[in-house]
Amino acid sequence: MELVLREKGVELVHPAGNWVLKQDIGYSPVEALVASVAGCSIYVYKSILEKSDIAFELVDAIVTYTRDDAKKARPVNQISITFRMRVAVSDQAKVSRAARMIAPNCPVIQTLDKAVVVEELVSFVD
Numbered sequence: 001m002e003l004v005l006r007e008k009g010v011e012l013v014h015p016a017g018n019w020v021l022k023q024d025i026g027y028s029p030v031e032a033l034v035a036s037v038a039g040c041s042i043y044v045y046k047s048i049l050e051k052s053d054i055a056f057e058l059v060d061a062i063v064t065y066t067r068d069d070a071k072k073a074r075p076v077n078q079i080s081i082t083f084r085m086r087v088a089v090s091d092q093a094k095v096s097r098a099a100r101m102i103a104p105n106c107p108v109i110q111t112l113d114k115a116v117v118v119e120e121l122v123s124f125v126d
Helices: 029-051 089-105 107-111
Strands: 003-006 009-012 019-021 056-067 076-087 117-124
Touching: 019 029, 029 056, 029 076, 029 089, 029 107, 029 117, 076 089, 089 107, 089 117
Parallel strands: 076 117
Antiparallel strands: 003 009, 009 019, 056 076
């Protein structure tokens, strides 16, 4: 990876187009971190469900996070990912249990400080 400092902010160089890492005109580095956790979680969850032969449709994932205002750097201290799914009623319990397998198998989550709480929730939609 290559990062360059430009007039409009730090850019992560990418052949499909650079990503600007500046909150006002792109994503802040903290938002990029949270998005990385969520993106990795989605890929891991998809793999777990496919290996379990469970038919599913991931509608979307809603991600929220909080930061620790008591610390000078205001690090992220909690990330919540809600997977909105379409799944047969008979498989919903299995799909919910499978979400517990995300964190131990997600390299991005495993890289975080242990003080960061990552919560994976499943919501079923029609």
